Amino acid sequence: MYSDFEILETIRMFQEQHLDVRTITMGISLYDCATASSKETCRRIYDKICGKAENLIRVGEDISREYGIPIINKRIAVTPISLIAASGETEDYTVYARALDRAASSVGVNFIGGFSALVHKGLTRSDHHLLSAIPEALATTDLVCSSVNLATSRTGINMDAVALMGKIILETARKTADRNAWGCCKLVVFANAPEDNPFMAGAFTGPGEPECAINVGVSGPGVIKTALEAVRGRDLGVVAETIKRAAFKITRVGQLVAQEASRRLHVPFGIIDLSLAPTPVVGDSIARILEEFGLETCGAWGTTAALAMLNDAVKKGGTMASSFVGGLSGAFIPVSEDEGMIAAVTSGCLSLEKLEAMTSVCSVGIDMVAIPGDVSASTISAIIADEMAIGTFNNKTTAVRIIPVPGKKVGDTVHYGGLLGSAPIVAVNPASSADFIGRGGRIPAPIHSMRN
Amino acid sequence: MTNKSKNTAVITVVGRDRVGIIAGVAGLLASRQINIKDISQTILDDVFTMIMLVDLAGSRFDIKELAGCLDALGSDLGVSIRIQHADIFDAMHRI
Structure with a gap:
């Protein structure tokens, strides 16, 4: 038989x-929980999540x-x-975060995503309330993750929201300073955010999603690395x-796990996310795969080319194995969660600028990068703007999950433990972008013909 | 998934060779009305490796319960014993 x-x-x-399945994520629509009373809405949210x-x-x-x-x-x-709370009477959206936190804790999941807003073209009153509640929500809950979509290829980049998010990230860091700005690990901003992504911190159930769905994120950097060890010295086609x-x-x-989970939970199967997600454990690193290509260290010249090829080959192999592929699907390059990335940053071979270049060919973006706590809000916004531009102008998803750690400088390392790992503080270009970010407005959507 | 594989599981035993490994595993399975459909045994890199294909159709035990029993037996024999539903091998190695 075998x-x-x-x-x-x-x-x-x-x-x-x-090799593991990194996450089974249940997407749950909360549309039918919206009421004019925040208390009633929170009760419905809690009950619906606990039921489903x-x-x-x-x-x-x-x-x-x-x-x-x-x-x-x-x-x-x-x-x-922000879509569910819009008609409620309260302007303090932290109550919704606490309801999500309680529900997540009751059912025993380790994260719940969706304290989110989609503001790529502009902010509603509700979006404003949500964004201003993010620092307090992330500081006072354990399991809630927050994401904000700031740009799409169809609408361009909302630079007012980009400017705002720089301040919100700093405020979140300040409010969780006693835990090395841990709140920022649970906050991500996107360009072209997928509506069915199962991975945190960016998972939310988009407006086009069904009532409930099972989305599964696989992993397996170690399997790819081991397979490549057997073809050392062979050409790149091999x-x-x-x-x-x-x-x-x-x-x-x-696919097997997703089908079984869907069948047993009586919930439709959504997508498989083909991402290669690392962990801080030795043997589970994306950086080490890139080094297996023949690079001395991740970050050396050639890293972007190797990553582009890795990302593409993973998608080609994965799409053959599952009919419904979605989410982020590609290789993740979170610094703190990848033992090889940490080593490359610590040795000085991997800079923030090189990480930015790498994000132009992979999912997802500048992820789990710790920077000095004294970096200005406008510089953080400018980092976000660059990353949003890469996504918007290349028709791909990009994201930023950056952690300005109060009181820390280049050379320090912060530890988060578990899958979040530990992050060496990365140097940030000190030149100012304040006047650029201060302009506000929108960056128009790119032209979709004459592509070069 | 086909009905054929619904009750089929793969048991793998890996560890240092010693007297009584096969007897131990086969005895445990027989006492629980589990039929062994195929068995192979090799020494790979000095490590004893046994693979069994078993049919759980006639047994009132499920894979979860068996996993617990086999774990305990593995500790007694000083080897690692795993049981996995056969579907996982189908998924990976058959198109």
């Missing part, structure tokens, strides 16, 4: 190469046990709260083919 080789290959992927996700943890653990597949996280993504084959197998695991 050869010994096939069985042992699978066992080794799980036991030695850290009642069995999520148990089913996840059952599948994990029966198939021998580690499933690391079970999570929930809800409709952006490398691409090897990655595709490994990505196919990884994705099939995700």
Whole structure:
């Protein structure tokens, strides 16, 4: 039925190469929870989440046990709260964050995403309330994640919101200064945010999504790295083919888990997110895959080319393995969550500028990068603006999850523990962008013909 | 997934060779009415490796319960014993 080789290959992927399903994320629409009373809305939100996700943890653990597949996280993504809270009487949206936090805690998930707003063209009154509640919401809850979409290729970049987010990120850092600005680990801004992304901190259930859906994020950098070790010195065509084959197998695991979870929870299957997501564990690093291509260190010249190829080959292998692929789908390059990235930054070979270049060919963006706490809001906004431009003008998703750590300087390292890992503080170009950010307004959408 | 594989699981035993590994695992399975459909055994890089294909159709035990029993047996025998639903191998190695 199966050869010994096939069985042992699978066992080794799980036991030695850290193959896992990174997350089963249940998307839940909250549209029917909106009322004119914030108290009633919060009650409905809590009840709906607890009802829909009642069995999520148990089913996840059952599948994990029966198939021998580690499933690391079970999570929930809800409709952006700025859409649900709009008709409520309160301007203090932290009450909604606390309702989400309580619900997440009750069902036992480790994060809930959707304290979010979509402001790529402008801010509604409700969006303003949500954005101003973000620092307090992230400081006073444990499990709530927040995301804001600031730009799309169709509408351009909302630079007023970009300017605002620089200040909000700094304020979030200040409010969680005692935990090394931990609040900023739960806050991400996007260009072209996907509506079905299962990964935190950016997961939310977009307006086009169904009542409830199961979205699954797979992982497996270690499997790709091991596969590439067997073809050392061969040409890049062989490398691409090897990655595709490994990505196919990884994705099939995700597809199996997604189908089973969907069947057992009586919730439709949404998408598989083909992302290669690293963890701080040795052997689970994207940077080490890039080095396996033949680079001395991640960040060396050639890194962008290698990453582009890796990202593309993962997608090509993965799309063959699943009919419904979505979310972010590509290679993640979060610095603090990747042992090889941390080493590359610490050795001085990987700068913020090189990370920016890498984001032009992969998902998702400047992710989990810690910077000195004294960087100005306008500089943070300018970093965001650059990243939004890369996404908007290249028709791809990009994001920024940056952590200005109060009291820390280049050379220091901050520790978050668990999957969030530890982050060396990265140097930021000291020249000012204040007048640019101070202009405000919108950057028009790019022309969609004459593409060069 | 086909019905054929619905009750099929793969058991893998990896560890240092010693007397009684196969007897131990087979005894545990027999006492729970679990049929062994296929069995293979090799020494790979000095490591004893046994792979069994088993049918759970006639047993009242499910994979989760068996995993617990096999874990305990593995500790007694000083080897690692895993049981996984066969669908995972189908998904990965068959198109």
